[in-house]
Amino acid sequence: MYSILFIIGLTHLLNDSLQAVVPAMFPILERSLGLTFTQLGLITFTLNMVASVMQPVVGMYTDRRPFAYALPIGLLSSMFGMLGLAFAPNLPTILISVVLIGLGSAVFHPEGSRIAYLAAGNKRGLAQSIYQVGGNSGQALAPVITALVLVPMGQFGAIWFVAVAFIAVLFLTYISRWYAQQIHIFKQNNKKKKQTAKTKVKLPKLIRNSVIVLIFVVFARSLYHSAISNYYAFYAIQEYGASIAESQIFIFVFLVTGAVGTFVGGPLADRFGKRVIIMLSLLAPAPLTILLPYVGPYVAMILVGVIGILILSSFSVAVVYAQEMVPGKIGTMSGLIVGLAFGMGAVGSVFFGSLIDSIGLTQTMVIVSFLPLLGLLTFLLPSDDKIREINRKLGGSTLD
Template sequence: MEKALHKDVGKPHDENQTLYRILFIIGACHLLNDSLQAVIPAMFPILERSMGLSFTQLGLIAFTLNMISSVMQPLVGTFTDKKPLPYALPIGLTSSMVGMLGLALAPNFWLVLVSVVFIGLGSAVFHPEGSRVVYLAAGNKRGLAQSIFQVGGNSGQALAPVITALILVPLGQIGAAWFTLIAGLAVVFLTYIAKWYRGQIQSIQAKKKKLAAKTHSKAVSKAIKSALIVLIFLVFARSWYAAAISNFYAFYAIDSYDLTIAKSQIYIFIFLAMGAIGTFLGGPLADRFGRRNVILFSLVASSPLSILLPYVGPIFAMILLATIGLFLMSSFSVTVVYAQELVPGKIGTMSGLIVGLAFGMGAIGSVALGYFIDLLGLSTTMIMASLLPLLGFLTFLLPTDKKVQEWYE
């Protein structure tokens, strides 16, 4: 693998050429990174029983992880837009490795939070820098490239129920220590990626100068800002609903269908696994049918299914979760590419903003949903959350792909 990768090291490539080798390696690293993050919500039922944590405390753990990631990602992206740091990638995963070891050994709630901070910092560095690597290697297939990258992350998240059933249920909290090996493997791969990334810096700087010379009218600048605000609302709707399912639906399934912890994880796995497939399909579909069209379909098609979900039985719930996951997450990579094309001179900032925002909204959603569950009950909260995909109709306010392209011609 190292020999194959070094063929591209130090060589600026044709910007229309898609480097699948780089894309698959960074996608694999995304899987490893997000599988580390998946350990945290997967541990919720374990921590609830072993430490006697409330739903609000569980929400605060998710909040800490996601908020650190969301706040830091745009900052990292903005800084590295100005000064690229290729070796930030392996350094970030080293922070996650330290946090994972701390999580396995933490004796109380507060040390769990400290460990989660280290994991969040690693993720905050990885996502904007990983997205920049993808942009550089994408060529003329940006949707497909971002899908390859993001499906790695979604696949890592989908491992959470498997991690719970096969590792954390039999081993308990100490089972998280095994994931320091996964973090170490990611550090090795990212060191390879960093060497290739370093060779592209000259090309990055040349593109930045070219884009800096492009000026917009006040009307276009206002339209770009308005589009970003709409995109933020769409990410909010998707992230809060995904947080409701991935963090709390296991408890809903246990209460509603009288399931064990292990069996309840099947529902989460179905949602996340189909979400990973949707993430992969969304990119190439957006390359063919347009970014805005895929974003619109993603949320609007999910809305009637999400509204129906709280009222069905256990078997039909699996079918609905699979379909919702497929539809809802098809826009995940597409929103990143759409934002990058809105502001192509700030790839790291836009990647950090959209992906970081998804984490941040998920963080706030986790705390809010946990609070509402404690206050109103599980069923009522899940019914309220089911209305969120209806915000997808705001997509009609976004400029078309053709209009965005015209702004930079």
């Protein structure tokens, strides 16, 4: 169902471009409202933690009781959040606005991932890549938003994204009609599986432990992604003497190449295995991330591009890997990996913001550069063949 995949990918772009407005406004808010790095980290923390905490909750609920029109309703919340952000006079109002945006994102991501799963056929890696590359492309718009909209218009420029949210609501209303039909089919198939189930068993210990390891690995990747996305522009301004608009080029390159990596990673995982791609996505760029704080601006531009491709090549792969570890829990696994694990990177935003205020920007970026080495934990994950073997052994059973 490529038409459905492309539409949900496009709405993912629109949804994540709304989220991208928030960190894109950081240089504007720092100057207009006099916010500290710690306060900027608190904004990111609020946005991502609302989304991360709610995504698994939404996923678990809709695994049991799918609701087709949850998607457009969620984007309406984001639309009101953008409206509030455009007029927010102080930090508390900004926090309330980003909570609304976070709630919309919390609903969109697990449900969007489910739609990609249902439309995938036997190409789950490719389907998730099409879906996820939309989101990464939306995030990549952040520096463009800053340079073309927020720099000339200031905070009020966020008003344009109320229209973006409304367009997304229209697309998702169309998607929801198709989704309602799929929910009916899904319920019928699930009912038949339950009728033919022989026993009810708990998840094997290996799978439970592997899910925990995978969440931590994705957290490490997200922590690095969050640090670069939120603070590298300030690093470029300080170390390279770049203007606000020029500093956004580094972030744009990182996020655009990350979108490319996300799209390429899915098909590669379908061919070479998901665990292999997850492992390489962290360990391969590790030498480059360690080198990044010590090079000049032109070499840095090349490095952030290569790092972006490599480190985000496992973005969609990790979701499919988790979904295959726990079949039948599509929304829950998407919520845990995209929501909880990615949102935990928001904790790092607060931590790194405080660290910058305490020890300085350069020293903090050096510490950040070692995060991809945590990819060594992927050696603890089972191979794709091992997961398929476990699922075959559990055939005819339902998982608690």
